[in-house]
Amino acid sequence: MIADAASAAPARPFVTVVSGYPRSGTSLMMQMLEAGGLPVLKDESFRPTDARNPRGYYEIEDALSLGAEGKTTDWVADAAGKGVKVIAYQLQYLPSGFDYRVVFMRRRIAEVLASSGELQMLRTDSPLSEPDKVMAYKTEYALYEAWLLRQTHMRAVFVSYNDLLEDAAGPVAEVCAFLDAPPAGPLQPKRMIAAIDPALYRNRRYGARARSRAWRPCIACAPASAQAD
Numbered sequence: 001m002i003a004d005a006a007s008a009a010p011a012r013p014f015v016t017v018v019s020g021y022p023r024s025g026t027s028l029m030m031q032m033l034e035a036g037g038l039p040v041l042k043d044e045s046f047r048p049t050d051a052r053n054p055r056g057y058y059e060i061e062d063a064l065s066l067g068a069e070g071k072t073t074d075w076v077a078d079a080a081g082k083g084v085k086v087i088a089y090q091l092q093y094l095p096s097g098f099d100y101r102v103v104f105m106r107r108r109i110a111e112v113l114a115s116s117g118e119l120q121m122l123r124t125d126s127p128l129s130e131p132d133k134v135m136a137y138k139t140e141y142a143l144y145e146a147w148l149l150r151q152t153h154m155r156a157v158f159v160s161y162n163d164l165l166e167d168a169a170g171p172v173a174e175v176c177a178f179l180d181a182p183p184a185g186p187l188q189p190k191r192m193i194a195a196i197d198p199a200l201y202r203n204r205r206y207g208a209r210a211r212s213r214a215w216r217p218c219i220a221c222a223p224a225s226a227q228a229d
Contacts, residue, residue: 013080015098016179017154018058019088020105021141023112025161026085028196029103030058032172033083035195036187038179040083058085066093088144091154100154103175104145107161109137168193 016038018029034040042058063086065071073095086094094100113133148156157178159171169189176187 012099015076015079015081015094015100016083017091017094017100017102018083018085018105019091019102021088021107021112021137024107025105025159025164026087027058028161028164029105029159029175030083030085032192032195033103033175033187034058036176036189036192037185038083038187039081041079041085060084063090066090088141091144091148096153098153101179102148102154102156103178104148104156104158105161106141106158109134109141111162113137164196165198168196 016033018026018033020026030040030042040058041060041063043060060075062071062073062075063084066073066086067090073093076095076098080098088104091102110130113130145156145158148154155178157174159175164171172189172192175192176189179187
């Protein structure tokens with residue numbers, strides 16, 4: 001689903017932002033965009049690869065420091081025409097003087113929690129049950145999405161990580177249409193799809209009962225112009 005809160009397309013180069021919760025497929029989407037021909041900001045020395053992300057996290061310290069006291073956002077000017085990964089709750093700290101196109105990743109919440117270790121912690125001494133924790137994360141997700149839909153300097157497309165792994169052609173085509181023609185030229189969908197490694201899809205058993213389309217952003221909180229699917 002593409003949501004556009006702006007009245008017209010930006011005339012200047014926009015910043016492509018990949019966002020979502022940690023462990024929701026943001027690194028995968030960054031890999032796909034890079035494979036498709038979009039220049040991306042990444043610093044492998046800042047956060048090297050590991051067993052969780054053997055292909056890299058595609059993060060930069062400046063983006064992870066958004067909202068921190070004393071940190072500058074001057075780097076955003078250099079991100080125009082490129083892709084950068086920004087976690088959902090830090091989108092609010094991006095300076096409003098730029099145009100952004102946000103590829104917001106969704107994933108079954110139970111899988112996000114399992115991948116990050118939250119479900120394992122819940123099974124010990126957590127005061128919240130697993131269903132309560134999942135519902136809390138769904139609610140928080142919806143609030144971030146509703147906020148995003150209200151921003152006039154941001155456009156958004158919502159992409160399901162689970163759908164990408166099941167049949168990538170549709171979501172990839174939507175992302176390519178959404179990003180249109182970046183400075184480096186049109187994205188290459190076949191290369192984006194080839195960057196997906198199904199073997200890295202773990203923790204899928206935790207989300208088997210809940211389809212990714214079973215929940216939507218808080219549309220009632222969004223402007224009427226952004227409610228079309």
